[in-house]
Amino acid sequence: MIGLVDCNNFFASCEELFRPHLRGKPIVVLSSNDGCVIARSKAAKKLGIAMGAPAFECRELFKKYDVEICSSNFTLYADMSRRVMDVLKSTVPSVEVYSIDEAFFTIEQPDSAEPIACGLRKKLFKWTGIPVSIGIARSKVLAKLASEEAKKLPSGVFVLHKEYEQAVLQKTPVEDIWGIGPQLSKKARAHGIYTAFDLVQLPQSSLQKLFNVVGQKIVYELRGESILELETVRAPRKSISTAKSFAYAIDNEEEIASILASYIARVTTELRNEGSLASIIQISLFSSNRETIFERSLALDEPTSYTPRLLEIGKRMLSALFNPNHTYRKVGVCLSGLVPDDPAPDFFRKEQTREHSVMEVVDRLNCKLGKGTIRFAAEKPRPVKNSACSRRATTAWDELPQVM
């Protein structure tokens, strides 16, 4: 069988762990620049604070109920996630880390599924302080449904046995199936398919007409066939991107250009870490009216990971997109068409080896002395709203939790 470990209110739980006075209290974690709610503690959920709610809209509610507001502390969350995954990997045979707070694993003895899951949950909380829910079923898609059930139970564990699959499928609306997005659900509903059970009942011919291969696989999984394998080794990424909202609307091209430059520097560093080169660069500019996104893609003649070249190209693309009559709320860059960086040097490209050496020095210095030690002139520092960030309790010597 396949299990899914899903951390409960992960970011909020991380905050609670090092600030025990927050236990049981309403806590929200806000996105970068304190924009919107990206995590809520159980008590905050009870107050009706919605996921993704813009922070300024909830200000009154936060004040009224004395909600603890935390700026996102991704350094802390990433470290805590690594701890949870490390304990998991050292306890069960195969683990696929699916997201920062979820992982699939295999259960080799299905008869002991429940005690194994209970033991695992206890161990994870004891060792890392993070509470989790565990769902176990015959396939990944079903395990996802099982973990949703587990979250509602005080035991935090739910084993979806074959006999109960039908009951669960009947009460699961099509939208709630992992892998079925809003568009596909609309299409399904238009064809009279409302629940997961309806989907499972579809004859093969209708199934193939309505869904592509990916959709079909999901339906097989819903029927209990484990088609999707556990990917224990992460496949090389197909694209690397970053896009963050500005703290305030910007109508000045130079300011946006310097923000974009810092994003480009960051993604190209990650690109080099992956050992890849990018052949396509896409710049997206989001206008303040929340309706329009301006985008431009460029295919490069030669795949590259040389930051100065990508900075130059990015800047030119931004100029082409920028319109002084608009104000903008967000900019993003996406590098795709990734190919492995072949270490074998091309003897006819002296320039290539020089570029390699330059970036190697930059990367080594930034790694040794801290991110941002060496920056490109185009990246100017920008104001970031991060008013209530908690301590990086597990990664910074001078931010450790204190005890009397």
Add this chain to the structure above:
Amino acid sequence: MNNVNTHECIPLVGPFVEAGFPTVADEFIEDRLDLNRYLIAHPAATFFVRVSGTSMQNAGILPGDMVVVDRSLDPKERDIVIAVLDGQFTLKRFSMIQGAIHLLPENPRFPPIKVESEQVDFAIWGVVTSVIRKMK
């Protein structure tokens, strides 16, 4: 094996094929002493906490010290633990007296604490395995 991240060049056991002659000593090269391995048994469950009070000074734990805390261990009698009591971290010695958990200070100025069985806001956060004090 626990993956303790130490960015150290650890010499491997030789002899290698290198320019020059291998010496007899090559066979005896061992890993350098690694503080991470010495102090941390369960990296995923180990946290560092800074001490800011004097309640454990007679046990040799002083303000400014750093304690290494292992959450994976169960507290044994007389272990030093970090506990959470009424929403606060506290550093005390763990003791079972007549079936009840007691948290004992090591400083006459602080009162011993008995954890009542109905006490809701109490938990052992972790067991202290070492105290680290930098002299410089």
